Amino acid sequence: MIRVILPAHLRTLGRAGSEVTLEVKAFTIGGLLDALEERYPMLQGAVRDHVTLQRRPFVRYFACEQDLSHEPLDTPLPSPVVSGAEPFLIVGAIAGGSF
Amino acid sequence: MSQVRVLVGTRKGAFVLTSDGKREKWDVSGPHFAGWEIYHLKGSPADPNRLYASQSSGWFGQQIQRSKDGGTTWEPVGNKFVYAGVPGTHQWYDGTPHPWEFKRVWHLEPSLSDPDKVYAGVEDAALFESSDAGQSWSELSGLRGHGTGPHWAPGAGGMCLHTIVIDPSNPQRMYIAISAAGAFRTDDAGKSWRPINHGLHSQHIPDPDAEVGHCVHRIAMHRSRPGTLFMQKHWDVMRSDNAGDSWQEVSGNLPTDFGFVIDVHAHEPETIYVVPIKSDSEHFPLDGKLSVYRSRSGGNEWEALRKGLPQKDCYVNVLRDAMAVDSLDKCGVYFGTTGGQVYASADAGDSWAPIVHDLPAVLSVEVQTLA
Numbered sequence: 001m002i003r004v005i006l007p008a009h010l011r012t013l014g015r016a017g018s019e020v021t022l023e024v025k026a027f028t029i030g031g032l033l034d035a036l037e038e039r040y041p042m043l044q045g046a047v048r049d050h051v052t053l054q055r056r057p058f059v060r061y062f063a064c065e066q067d068l069s070h071e072p073l074d075t076p077l078p079s080p081v082v083s084g085a086e087p088f089l090i091v092g093a094i095a096g097g098s099f
Numbered sequence: 100m101s102q103v104r105v106l107v108g109t110r111k112g113a114f115v116l117t118s119d120g121k122r123e124k125w126d127v128s129g130p131h132f133a134g135w136e137i138y139h140l141k142g143s144p145a146d147p148n149r150l151y152a153s154q155s156s157g158w159f160g161q162q163i164q165r166s167k168d169g170g171t172t173w174e175p176v177g178n179k180f181v182y183a184g185v186p187g188t189h190q191w192y193d194g195t196p197h198p199w200e201f202k203r204v205w206h207l208e209p210s211l212s213d214p215d216k217v218y219a220g221v222e223d224a225a226l227f228e229s230s231d232a233g234q235s236w237s238e239l240s241g242l243r244g245h246g247t248g249p250h251w252a253p254g255a256g257g258m259c260l261h262t263i264v265i266d267p268s269n270p271q272r273m274y275i276a277i278s279a280a281g282a283f284r285t286d287d288a289g290k291s292w293r294p295i296n297h298g299l300h301s302q303h304i305p306d307p308d309a310e311v312g313h314c315v316h317r318i319a320m321h322r323s324r325p326g327t328l329f330m331q332k333h334w335d336v337m338r339s340d341n342a343g344d345s346w347q348e349v350s351g352n353l354p355t356d357f358g359f360v361i362d363v364h365a366h367e368p369e370t371i372y373v374v375p376i377k378s379d380s381e382h383f384p385l386d387g388k389l390s391v392y393r394s395r396s397g398g399n400e401w402e403a404l405r406k407g408l409p410q411k412d413c414y415v416n417v418l419r420d421a422m423a424v425d426s427l428d429k430c431g432v433y434f435g436t437t438g439g440q441v442y443a444s445a446d447a448g449d450s451w452a453p454i455v456h457d458l459p460a461v462l463s464v465e466v467q468t469l470a
Contacts, residue, residue, distance in 0.1 A: 009134060009159055013175060042175040046159040050179045058158045096158035 349398020
């Protein structure tokens, strides 16, 4: 099982806990996001664009102390994420909460 | 006994304010969707407990929330707003072409008769409709596609479709307004549209009398006279008595005719309200004195309404969707400010009192009069 940590607003929106576990068909960044959106349909469009699947500009992906935000969707997940030893973090950028 | 429910959208959540018909004591519920911008929330005239809310965030984009119990509980519904066909370009601030990009929903207008039908005005400007209570959305593309779209340009708040007015006497007719493009009308339930800006005069475009390019801030209508429209333009207060075919200026003796809101008394179709703002760069009341202006003659002759409003050191703004009226007798008038106050008048504007005064900046105010 893949562990994913969501930012607070997406936990509220998805009525999810601080950490969710997912069964993933493809162990890639895109596969993880597909599984997340399948289990929590209300998060569709909130992490990445509905149509282009591009990451929203103020959302970041971190894992194993690495920034994966700019990696292609077919990038394999790090082994510790696949094994469940480390979570995959979806993070709101520090600049995103203006006003 | 009658009840009033005031729906307030703010920069950091939604609030629901309720009172009985006296409108003296208020209960405050919220923040709902704390931390999210709530550009607008509005109830269905056909089912007052059916509410729709536009929830957005710089981080996580657009959400639409629906309530079936008057705002006690909410559920997220569809948030997929995809322009029909190839989106094309509009003008950027400097007049160069810029691709259409969806940013947010500014305004949600439920159908007058069907609680499952709702319209959404979005930025970049387009009109969407849902016939399944917000689960799915499709663009009424005849608006963007009628031909003038490449000449539309953003106002300071973005290129937003912010006003949707449904004709209660003719379900085929609807009006919308866009900053900065102008006002548009459909007579076939949204299939085809035409600009209705004859008589508007705007110095910020090369031809001040052009067919499109006008920064309309808000349009209001009284249910009993659907052919009469009142408009707060960027500068100028206007009226039309022929469903928008032509407009006349009715700014009259207003101390400044810049502003955002305009609304009509619930029972007097020639009584209208505006909140004059000093200028397009100084978005605050003249001389630090917050004043609503009322005309009982459909414009031109205006009186200042100041009783109960701050008359010293007040430098807030009142945004375009932040005024509404109830339908009690006497008519209640409400508006919210960027300083977080929501003011109410239970006597048609003669006197005012704050319901709340420390909310986040208010983006929208809607009122439901409940039996």
